[in-house]
């Protein structure tokens with residue numbers, strides 16, 4: 001493994017009691033080629049090679065690691081990358097020449113030959129979308145100085161799916177909402193987000209449930225406004241509201257139901273420090289309560305970044321990567337429990 | 346896209362094919378209600394696309410009339426099944442059909458106003474600057490401030506020279 005898997009985007013950031021991370025992603029296609037799904041094998045290989053050449057010369061101030069996802073050894077790596085939110089599940093499951101370029105701190109990831117020729121993302125810890133937008137824009141400028149992107153003055157950047165056309169930009173944020181969950185108020189957030197044309201998904205995207213009380217929210221509109229205005233509409237209105245709701249719910253728990261709250265938190269610590277077999281769902285549920293306890297200052301011995309990392313490291317591909325011997329499915333739950341006990345001491 | 350009966354923006358778009366004859370209906374909220382057609386609520390984009398895709402499937406008679414992209418050979422009918430276009434040229438080939446669909450999916454937006462690639466005519470800031478200068482120039486001319494107008498025109502010429510061969514600004 002060439003990188004440490006100590007993702008910079010899982011560190012503490014602004015508003016990180018509620019906001020785990022934020023992401024700005026651009027969809028781009030190289031002019032003169034069909035979109036990936038309709039390109040010939042030769043054209044896909046050409047896009048692959050052209051991208052590798054351009055990205056290799058890209059000066060980002062740090063390395064850009066290139067992973068060819070067709071290589072046989074890539075199978076386990078791909079699952080790991082999906083668990084780390086660095087490639088999409090779709091990208092892992094496709095069967096054509098494709099790659100991902102990643103900086104060692106995992107802030108930058110560029111998928112090659114996913115639905116669009118290039119999907120470039122910048123991930124940052126906590127809530128700092130302006131930073132993410134500036135960074136991804138800087139990368140876009142650099143790539144664009146060497147490649148012509150498909151663009152029309154009316155529709156903007158042309159994408160395989162018309163729902164991304166225009167700016168091609170997608171902002172999304174991973175929110176941790178255990179307070180609203182305990183207060184049984186989470187449906188209000190879902191409804192409010194839907195009313196604002198925002199998509200709500202789980203920790204692992206479309207279809208995944210809200211494991212660990214994580215909710216991923218992203219903008220749907222990509223056309224008719226500038227990148228900065230799209231961000232404003234997204235981050236200025238609903239996000240502060242949701243963050244405030246969540247903090248209010250936590251305050252109420254602390255002031256009115258503190259015994260109940262502590263019972264949830266310390267019971268979670270007890271189980272995770274003693275369990276010998278645990279599945280991913282239960283582990284995430286209990287880790288969520290520990291994260292809540294850390295944010296409320298009730299667990300001074302644990303660090304937020306450690307807990308953030310744990311959510312990832314208990315996933316199957318991560319456990320398999322850390323294990324010296326191959327793990328069968330039933331051995332995963334044992335390895336998971338052991339790893340959590342070791343980490344939480 | 347405007348309503349067939351008035352100047353308001355259309356929110357209902359229906360394409361029907363009967364006996365090989367295609368007809369399109371675009372209606373605003375009020376006229377749609379008057380015609381007894383349910384007005385779509387603000388649905389997530391994916392759901393919207395799925396619905397279009399489904400309605401495309403049930404109307405199999407559309408096959409013969411389906412437009413085709415000359416660059417990649419994709420038919421519009423095929424696009425409705427997959428939700429994915431074949432190449433950048435599809436946006437021109439299916440321009441008319443896509444316009445309504447995109448407008449619905451993008452909350453009424455019909456034009457790109459964001460970043461522009463440098464090669465195609467400028468960065469985000471220059472584009473904004475041009476917009477502002479054009480507006481100021483119009484104001485100056487209207488107010489008969491010819492000296493100011495001349496200066497603004499010089500600035501614009503300067504910016505546009507850097508841009509060459511930038512695309513003409515599309516009227517928004």
Ligand SMILES: [Zn+2]
Pocket residue numbers: 348349350351352353372373374375376
């Ligand atoms: Zn009308």
Ligand SMILES: [Zn+2]
Pocket residue numbers: 414415416417418419430431432433434435436438
């Ligand atoms: Zn095409």
